[in-house]
Amino acid sequence: MASLSTVVGSQPAIKVIALCGSLRQNSSNRGLIRAATEIAKESIEGLQIEYLDISPLPMLNTDLEVDGTYPPVVEAFRRKILEADSVLFASPEYNYSVTAPLKNAIDWGSRPPNVWGDKAAAIVSASGGSGGVRSQYHLRQIGVFLDLHFINKPEFFLNAHQPPPKFDSSGDLIDAEVRAKLKSLLLALHAFSLRLKRN
Structure with a gap:
């Protein structure tokens, strides 16, 4: 299915779906997505980021699949991923791995037909x-099976608890240096997404 991206200037706009592995309202990872959305609007022409809440998704259960269809909330989620050019994952670490809600969302998207394939991605x-x-x-290991194409650099890891404070009490990013690093990652995702679309 073709992306619904529009054209900005001489090149197509890149539509990014952003997913957060934490369901907490004031999570720092959600704060990173909010900051990324602001940066894209303010200073990266042609990059459109939409946050997609994964909390309504039921736990994966193939009994919920009926005649090749999925529950309406899952169908809506899968359609959003399918229509996007790229995916931005905000992935906190729980017990040395990805969170259960994020893995659940990934698994729903991987059910046939896999909606993740051939998309650019960043974390x-x-x-x-x-x-x-x-x-x-x-x-990244999961992405190999899904045919997701992650950018390799820059990488973005942030110790959210190390002083000085990087986020305020609402989880909003307040550190200018971190914001600059986030912009660098978004520029790399934008460039790689455009490259994939041309091929």
């Missing part, structure tokens, strides 16, 4: 300790 993580390194590596 950001705000977590304790190493900043989500292990969750990102696991997500």
Whole structure:
């Protein structure tokens, strides 16, 4: 199915769906998605980011698949992914891996036909300790099977608890240096997405 992206200037607009592995309202990872959306609107022409809430998705259960169809909330989720050019994952680290809600969303999207295939993708993580390194590596391994094409650089790992504060009490990003790093990642995702569309 063709992407619904429009054309901006001389090149197609890139439509990015952003998913957050944390369901907490004030999560730092949600804050990264909000900041990414702002950066795209303010300073990256042709990059459109839409946050997609994964909390309504039921736990994967193939008994819910009837005659090749899925529950309406799953069908709507899959359609959004299918229509996007790229995916931005905000992936905190739980127990050395990706979170259960994010893995569940990924698994629903992988049911036939796989809606993740041949899309560009990038990962950001705000977590304790190493900043989500292990969750990102696991997500990249999952992406191999799904035919997702992750950008390799820049990588974005953020220790959200290391001073000075990077987020306010609402989970909004307040650190200018981190914001600049996030913009670099978005520029790389934009460029790689355009390259894939031309091929």
